[in-house]
Amino acid sequence: MSKLIKPVDYKPLLTMRQTEQGIKLIKDFFQQNLSTELRLHRVTAPLFVLKGLGINDDLNGVERPVTFPIKDLGDAEAEVVHSLAKWKRLTLAEYNIEPGYGVYADMNAIRADEELDNLHSLYVDQWDWEMVMTREQRNLDFLKDIVRRIYAAIRRTEYLVCESYSVIKPFLPSEIHFIHSEDLLQMYPDKDVKERENLICKKYGAVFIIGIGDKLSDGKPHDGRAPDYDDWTTPNSDGRKGLNGDILIWYPTLNRAVELSSMGIRVDKEALLRQLKLTGQESRVNLYFHKKLLADELPLSIGGGIGQSRLCLVLLHKAHLGEIQASIWPEDMIKECEEMGMAII
Template identity: 50%
Template sequence: MEKTIIPKDYQSTLNVYDTQTAIGFIKRCFEEALTGSLKLKRVSAPLFVDERSGLNDNLSGTERPVTFDVPALRDNGEVVHSLAKWKRVALKDYDFHSGNGLYADMNAIRRDEELDNLHSLYVDQWDWERVITKEQRTIEYLKETVQGLVNAMAETSSRLHTKYPSIKTSIDTNVAFITSQELADLYPDLTSKEREHAFVKEHPTTFILQIGDVLNHGEPHDNRAPDYDDWALNGDLLFWHDTLDCAMELSSMGIRVDSDALMDQLEKANAKDRLVYLYHQQVLNNELPLTIGGGIGQSRMCMLLLEKAHIGEVQVSLWDEETINACQNKIFLL
């Protein structure tokens, strides 16, 4: 999409004061629904980790974490990108067992993020993780979990509409599941983002399965770190955002790598150097529980449910001059 899109005749459904109240309402409602649906307990989340731990999320592998020196440790800390790996270690350390899990209110800085209507330097998300059995490492179980998450969103949307009748957004609970290869076969002449737009426009709640591995045309649908999601058992949850007339990714999630998947994906990604980290050794030695988990964007959920055109309407961040000028007198950036 373009740098900053201003929808024709756009006007926020709620004023700034009501928007702030509604954001808090959405977050409370969704946390209640999510914890009930997936049996999760809230835990405290780290803002930073030791750069030597290997626990930070490498995302697509090109993003630079915010790093700072810690004189007391004679080493560096890294602001987290997400808690993808940390959560799995926490489940072991906190003695969680199969069928139960945790979630954390995570805040992060992604310094290299492109700035547009959907992307910001500041990331706030619910990071969640749940212990599973070996038998649950299946596409069917992944789909069941996705449905539970979507149901929690629909419940939140319904409660929001009751409180603010002027909000018309509703969540379609009929999830369309499609693999990234099937999507590429369906739209062979489109880019991955164009494929998402075309499919989600027809299927407003979509889960794209199996992201990270190379497709038949020689490229992955999207880059995905090789050391937390199993590329055969993961995916992205997208919704159609009427205000911007586009597909919006709200969650990336998946069943996590076991020892076999980790070695296979590290080799494919030419990233076997990561085996020096304790986390990777614990996965290889089967010392960590098998899990499923993901992140759910808080600001993006608020954007979607509150019919907002820019993520800066629901979170405070830093914006470049071009964005500020484009939004002036049209979109109120917090």
């Protein structure tokens, strides 16, 4: 059985041709806004990296990357990227980017272990961005400032979409609300993670949940994070741990919370060693990326990923990623989508 979310009385507001035009409008406008807001310049991103260098994003640590042998490298294995979380930091060093500036890339990835539904696809496209920062900026106030700037770019893009298509009405709130994952747990102690996200997003409309990766008071993390990119163990100004988080919005079309971005201040040497120890992955210190970080050859940075198809989905008021991107879906899901008016590409 498919895991399809079935919105009641769903009717697409745009034709397939209008949808394609809207996708281009959003992608062109948002990336220019993001670039201007955070002072980022575009760089060309890899689709795959060599296995064994520690460069690929390990996500939650259990997802299997798509791999293939390279004939001209003696059948050395390459991995299709999950995201560019660590590759971008290497790029900052290679380009000798100064503090306050950074890079962004159009990232295309394959996540073969993804559980497919309205919001999850085998094909992942996102704007991966990374900015050089100073030691003094490694704090919660700086993280919140960057979140607000990204959210402002999202709202400007929503305004453009509504001006371009009169049938689409704005729904995002003017401000984004901040809450730590531990405080969210204390607010809804009898709810699971997704229920907590839904409740807080429905209450505020747009939320940044701080502190993703470390165990909470119930012994479980809010969500998984690999130990070697986001800093989820450093105490912040309010005594809570974690300098990272997720941007989520309440999406009326699907009547649920939708994550648009995962981001955070990246690990320094101390946080890397601490998190590798916590996760029992100390052996990673011998990998290429980790050696460079521990040798002070990589800059301090903040970065993240913003889902392109997801942003298009919510701003065009669609109900399924298959209405935005060409991917592979289960046959029963495709049939159900057709019956409900979701035009799968």
